[in-house]
Amino acid sequence: MTAMEAKNISLNYGYDVALQNISFQLEGNKIYGLLGRNGAGKTSLLSIIASFRQQTAGALTILGQVPFENAEIMQQVVFAYNKNYKEESDKVKDLLQGIAKYRPNFNMAYAEHLLTRFQIPQNKKMKQLSKGMQAAVDATIGLASNAPITIFDEIYAGMDAPTRTIFYEELLKSQEECPRAIIMSTHLVSEMEYLFDEVLILHKGTMVLHETYDELISKGVTVTGRAEDVDIFVQNMRQLNIKQLGGTKAVTVYGHLSERQYQEAAKLGLEIGPVALQDLFIYLTEGGHE
Numbered sequence: 001m002t003a004m005e006a007k008n009i010s011l012n013y014g015y016d017v018a019l020q021n022i023s024f025q026l027e028g029n030k031i032y033g034l035l036g037r038n039g040a041g042k043t044s045l046l047s048i049i050a051s052f053r054q055q056t057a058g059a060l061t062i063l064g065q066v067p068f069e070n071a072e073i074m075q076q077v078v079f080a081y082n083k084n085y086k087e088e089s090d091k092v093k094d095l096l097q098g099i100a101k102y103r104p105n106f107n108m109a110y111a112e113h114l115l116t117r118f119q120i121p122q123n124k125k126m127k128q129l130s131k132g133m134q135a136a137v138d139a140t141i142g143l144a145s146n147a148p149i150t151i152f153d154e155i156y157a158g159m160d161a162p163t164r165t166i167f168y169e170e171l172l173k174s175q176e177e178c179p180r181a182i183i184m185s186t187h188l189v190s191e192m193e194y195l196f197d198e199v200l201i202l203h204k205g206t207m208v209l210h211e212t213y214d215e216l217i218s219k220g221v222t223v224t225g226r227a228e229d230v231d232i233f234v235q236n237m238r239q240l241n242i243k244q245l246g247g248t249k250a251v252t253v254y255g256h257l258s259e260r261q262y263q264e265a266a267k268l269g270l271e272i273g274p275v276a277l278q279d280l281f282i283y284l285t286e287g288g289h290e
């Protein structure tokens with residue numbers, strides 16, 4: 001089922017072009033990783049999906065309808081981002097109760113379970129929580145809303161590693177119980193890649209890639225073995241990453257290996273392993289492939 005469709009979306013801020021001719025579809029039961037370097041346009045795109053902004057050109061539909069100023073559809077989208085709670089005197093539990101009122105699928109029992117796991121005191125005022133704790137409340141709102149389109153815009157950066165791990169665990173569990181389209185923009189590519197069913201890469205306001213995680217990861221391999229043998233094997237290939245430890249070298253290359261290359265690698269005793277999404281991401285957004 002198509003949960004969202006963008007057709008030739010563009011966004012200008014005055015004379016600045018932030019998004020150019022973006023088209024893609026999201027299905028209702030997948031986790032999407034939205035990657036892009038600083039200023040690529042991720043937040044701009046997510047704000048349009050959440051109806052915080054309107055595109056300059058192009059068409060967007062959510063569950064078959066135009067979302068902008070459409071109250072019914074806006075309830076179906078939750079946009080979790082690092083909100084500024086400096087002035088927020090509401091206690092955590094009151095904030096959640098307020099949100100639950102206009103979110104038809106909000107699961108308060110689950111929200112309470114999440115707050116307990118994140119060790120957030122529910123009776124504290126929002127403005128009295130630390131940045132990381134506020135981010136955990138943003139994550140709680142995003143997960144407990146059970147919205148068909150759930151967006152997390154880089155909310156993880158302020159969370160410490162144990163909190164992020166709890167968030168990832170809960171995200172996967174919650175997606176299994178209540179599948180939806182989840183879009184996560186991130187810079188934490190290597191620690192989050194296992195979450196993604198599909199990956200979208202924005203670069204300078206254009207969508208340079210939208211593929212399943214498995215397709216994307218098959219675009220490269222890592223060749224490991226004796227340094228001299230690896231050097232000869234990869235000499236005519238596009239090298240994305242090189243690591244050397246003593247006489248052993250691991251080189252990540254872009255492209256598929258032929259059957260003959262696999263045989264040659266085996267003869268040389270080279271190990272062929274997967275590519276890290278992070279290496280592909282850096283390569284695809286460095287301009288090296290253009």
Ligand SMILES: Nc1ncnc2c1ncn2[C@@H]1O[C@H](COP(=O)(O)OP(=O)(O)OP(=O)(O)O)[C@@H](O)[C@H]1O
Nearest residue numbers: 013016017018036037038039040041042043044045
């Ligand atoms: N309110 C605004 N007014 C003018 N230009 C803006 C505005 N918001 C964003 N931009 C510009 O639009 C472009 C895309 O910004 P956006 O915030 O969408 O990128 P991003 O991919 O989310 O970046 P980051 O990873 O750094 O958060 C940038 O060139 C930015 O300077």
